[in-house]
Amino acid sequence: MISATLGVEHFSATHWKSLRYFNLYRFVVATLLFTSALLYPSAFPILSPNQSLQHLALASVYLLSTTLAVLLAFRHRWHARMQLTASVFVDVLVMTLLIHIGGGLDSGLGAMLLVTLAGAGLVGEGRLVLFYAAMATLALLFEHSYRALQHDIDVAGFFHAGLFSAGFFAVAVSARLLARRVIANEALALQRGVDLNNQTLISQRVIEEMQDGVVVLRRDGRVKQCNPRARQVLGLDSSREDLLAEYSPELALGFVEWCRSGSDDVVLVHVPASGMQLRARFAPTESSESDVLVFLEDLGRLQEQAQQLKLAALGRLTANIAHEIRNPLSAISHAGELLREERRGETYERLLRIMLDNTRRLERIVSDVLELGRRDRTYRELIDLRATLPLLVEEYLAKEALSADVVRLELSGVAALCFDRSHFHQVLGNLLGNALRHSQRMAGSVRLVACDGKADAQVELHVIDDGEGVGEGQREHIFEPFFTTHHRGTGLGLYIARELCDANATLLELHASRPGADFRLLGRSSGCH
Template sequence: MLTTAESGEELFSEMHWKSLRYFNLYRFAVAALLFSSALLYPSVFPIAGPNQSQQHLALASLYLVATSVAVVLAYRHGQHATVQLTASVLLDVLVMTVLIHVGGGLGSGLGSMLLVTLAGAGLVGQGRLVLFYAAMATLAVLFEHSYRVMQNDFDAAGFFHAGVFSAGFFAVAISARLLARRVIANEALARQRGVDLNNQTVISQRVIEEMQDGVVVLRRDGRVRQSNPRARQLLGLDGGGESLLSAYSPDLALDFVDWCRNGGEDAVLVRVPASGLRLRARFAATESSGRDVLVFLEDMGRLQEQAQQMKLAALGRLTANIAHEIRNPLSAISHAGELLREERRGEAYERLLRIMLDNTQRLERIVSDVLELGRRDRIYRELIDLRATLPPLIEEYLAKEGLPADVVRLDLSAGATLCFDRSHFHQVLGNLLGNALRHSQRVAGSVRLLDCAGKVAGQVELHVIDDGEGVGEEFREHIFEPFFTTHHRGTGLGLYIARELCDANGAQLELQGSGPGADFCLLGRASGCQ
């Protein structure tokens, strides 16, 4: 328990200063009433005695001035609040004791004023020093009555009245102390709950801001009330004031209206025009108010990418195991064929042996492709400069195939970049070039590589175009299926692996155009690899 003025100052909050001001205003009102009565109605002044009106007026004036000073000090919100309260109580005890004495003793009824003062002081001071105030009031009353007895004004009932008032002083003080303790406990509990609530609010706000999903609070009229950074990024919200959802995603706004009116689907798929993102939106009414609706936004591209990564990891382990199991007996067959080749047993024998070795090499290519496919989950995306990377890569490929350098023509813009894993990009480009050269006329400019900006901001397109016969309509829907090929020596895995590697890197590989020649378009991000 705090008992000193210095320690008491630490707990004297703004609310307690306000209580002290009210307490001093009450004292000022009492002083003003006493002063007015002494000044205007001296004949009915409750302590009026013969030839004492001037003394009463002087005492009331001093008391009024003292309470006025106390009010001013309390409103200045300075220090030493406990000292101010103690001085005020002791002044009231002194003034009321003098008034009791000159008014004829406790029978005048002025002693009850001390009860109110003690009760107020106990509540304002939070129970501190209230027993001291009660003791001072008791000593003052007993001293006043003893002084009266020594002045030959013996009154046996006066001691009884003094004892009753003294007991009342301590009863009021103890009651105020107990009540103040309860108030302090309730204040501490409320303060702690406020701190806990504030901490919980801060934590919840931090969690919402760090969420990978967007969270939007919508009013029933379609206005965005609140949103987290991810939601502003997905929808392109400016974050300033309450804006209409329809201005950023008309489809989502229509689905929201349908959900509000008809209780439509809780989850819908929408596309944001500005970014081209495909989002999954879930609606949920808030429990506290039916006027606001929570909307959770998920990027379907990110979800599909996560699912793709999981699928790639599982499929990669499976294909790697199968490929290893195939490669071991395949190596034995190939080695046995090489040994048989050394024997000369006629043309028919040589033809059969050549068929066996050719198909062995084809199986070896399939196994190698499958093993590469199993490693596509090992991704390190980086920003690839197309104009700096493609020329040496194509030159190396053409030299390996024994083709002239002018077969492939590059039309690349300066500064064109693609976010891709470099080893994956080399493999994808090798598969696309091999496919284009296989079906082209193999003359100057038969294969063209060109880039252009994507339809959506932040994307780039890389086209690989050949001058061959193109892909027939009956084959277009199967062109990316595994083991589908139109060439008698193809494995049917080149385009499939190229598309899978593009998917693993967050890109798309599509067959475009319907005229002569084939146009394979790689669509990926031009920035933002991390």
């Protein structure tokens, strides 16, 4: 496209290429005219010797002008309109003079003007194209009029010149209309190419970032393409097209069965390379080679997501229930305290004690559940474990009426943790209570070990007891709500501790389970806010 900004003219790359080809054509024509005039003057038998010299001089000037036009078009990408207009003007002038020297339109050189105007119509603008056609028409009519003044008036010659003039306008306008259509189609094709490239990049990025594996299979069972997730779960080599059976025989059998039956059923397979259980789904494509898409989902991840949704729903439900039962529970507890003041015998006292103990247990469960509602309201600060842990341990042991040497502190390294202070007290209280409940309650039965982690600014805090540890069948359930191995436990302590650690960007895990249990907090000593 041609546009003007601040008086500076700009041609598109396509227009510049067309202008260069146009000038190259003119250069070739000028070279042929010069060569014929120099070496084969007999090629123009209508010319006299004097006219042959004029033809040679004119061809020489034309060759020099076309050479200059070619250099300008290739070396200087500015003033394109001026370059095109100058080229057309030179062509009209030279061809008109050649027609005059050659004896008029009978020389056959008038057709050269038609080619020039066609080329200018493909490159130039609409108004300029009409100007070029008018310029050629006036030059031809002026030449014929000048010839008529010197010789007898030839009416047939004027009619011939008029037909040529009409042809000038027809060729110029037709070439311009064709050029506009070509330019529009080229712009549309270019835009569609850009859109297609953008869509390809987006689709490629989406496929690469997908959590599910995507594999493109040929009908012979060879892997054609796959995304990074599929390479990870199947152990594929992206540099070659291997048979799927080499990586997962079960998936290959499922693919053969799908090709035979065309069923939409999901196939459950085991992958030896990664040890994962996958759910595979096959889908045909409309490609020319009838490739097949295979979507791979990690069953472990799906189960984990389902478990998280289940726990979240359970947490919301229990929180709502806790709000509803707290008031009547307080009333029952208060009534029990009033009844204790009456003395009605041992049976009455025993039943009343059972009621109050269970009321306090329910109150503890309600308090733990409501504590979960405050997990997202965190204010993380840098807690100095050397100053905080001794006070917390002393307070807890005093409340439980235990000896001061039951819990032993081992502090080293930075011993500082980014955590919400109230959350830290809650987490440590739960972990200490769990450790003391399962320990032998002797000197050093529970150890609190704070040390630097393996990564920079990483801190580890271990709560270790000397109990029997956690059985293998209980490890995966230890952090689930309401799971407990103690008859007096609520099953919420470890669950709440992990939830509060997650809210503070700290990992709580069962590091070791035998002998004794080792719960580890893995956090950071920097970046608190």
